[in-house]
Amino acid sequence: MKKFKFKIKTDENGNSIWYPVIAFVIVFGTFGLLFGTYKIRQHINQQNLIKSELAYQRAHDPVLKQHNKFIKQVATPSVALYKENKQVLPSIVIAQAILESDWGKSKLYTNAYNPFGIKGTYQGQSISYDTGEYINGKNVTQVGQFRKYPSLQAAIEDHNQALYKEFIHKTGMTSYKEQAKLLQKNTYATDPNYAKKIIKVIETHKLAKYDKQAMNN
Structure with a gap:
């Protein structure tokens, strides 16, 4: 079997002509690696800066602060x-409170601790407000009697029992x-798009995390 041997080419003085090429490849490769590492670090730093700026904005945005406070309260x-x-x-409770009370800004909540729009009386207490209802496919305004609670805790406990039963x-x-x-399906609200x-x-507000928290005893 014929054997093949790799021959290093040399110049007339016997010096390998590949040394400069090899040196160039090594230098160029090292430079490319360092430059690539620099670009990666630069990208990471930019992303971290963006995250920090967003976190700062969220922490100092008065609307977001109010929303986060309301979510935690419920x-x-x-x-x-x-x-x-x-x-x-919990996600259902919080979402209904947000939707029905406009983040706790409704008169029904500020005056009666009722963030869910539950009608009727609570321990003989009620309050009347205009409310929008869907009747025969049309949104009409009517005067409704709503439960008046002494506290948010009482409202949530009563809401819990009402929804379950x-x-x-x-x-x-x-x-x-x-x-x-x-x-x-069971017409908690007359709005045909209520479930959606x-x-x-x-x-939108990632409220399912509170369900997981409640399930992990």
Whole structure:
């Protein structure tokens, strides 16, 4: 079998003519590696700077601060209640409070601690306000009688029992989509898009994390 040997070419003085080429490749490769590393670090630093700026904006944005505060106010008792009775998911409670009270800015909430728009009386207490209802496919304004609560805690506890007894009828549910659809099916609200609105609020504000928190005893 014929053997092949790699021959290093040399110049007339016997010096390898590949040394300059090899040296160039090494230098160029090292430079390319360093430059690539620099660009990666620069990109990471830019991303970290953007994240820091966004975090600063979120921390100092008065609207976001108010929204986060309201979510926490509703989330804390909602999580505790689900841990206790496994009835209404916290995400549903929070989303309804956001949607019905406009982040706690409605008169019904500020004057009656009722962020859910629950009608009727609570321990004999009620308050009347105009409300929009869908009748025969049309949105009309009517005067409604709403429950007046002494505190947000009382409102959440009463809301929990009302939803379970009248609209959900199940314990141990883990899907906010299923609960939202049950509210729609059993006419918690006359709005034909109510379930979609609740689900959108939950997903927009990442409220499902409170469901996970409540399920992890």
